[in-house]
């Protein structure tokens with residue numbers, strides 16, 4: 677059985693057994709918050725369960741490293757849509773210790789791309805188009821600095837209302853303990 681077949685089979689059972697009833701909710705988040713967390717597998721459920729959150733409580737976004745690096749990329753757009761169209765009043769940016777993206781070195785990733793058939797020509801073409809793939813793939817040295825930078829990028833986005841708090845946290849991926857890096861209420865008062 678392929679992974680796709682396995683997933684589809686499980687899905688059929690899920691629906692037939694009406695397991696969805698345990699997740700019934702609506703589009704509006706109960707807690708009026710959007711969380712941006714890392715796509716790390718350890719955080720799949722931990723990131724919400726560690727705050728006692730259940731299905732329907734918050735809007736969740738995930739990407740590699742929980743970073744907003746481009747002001748007009750899809751992650752920032754999702755945050756803005758959450759605020760202006762989906763009832764969100766607060767933004768939470770949550771990185772984590774031992775982050776695979778933080779430790780990411782661009783060179784081995786690019787070598788892996790080449791091994792799988794991405795040609796040097798492609799890298800050259802991108803470079804001529806002003807896209808530095810190495811820089812684009814680069815992780816971060818400190819998760820704390822990364823969280824602060826992303827909070828800053830979101831907080832100072834020209835399209836985000838000044839009244840919206842943007843909090844910064846770091847989670848321990850084993851225990852789920854969250855450390856507060858930036859209290860968005862304080863930053864909003866200033």
Ligand SMILES: [Zn+2]
Nearest residue numbers: 714716775776
């Ligand atoms: Zn991570």
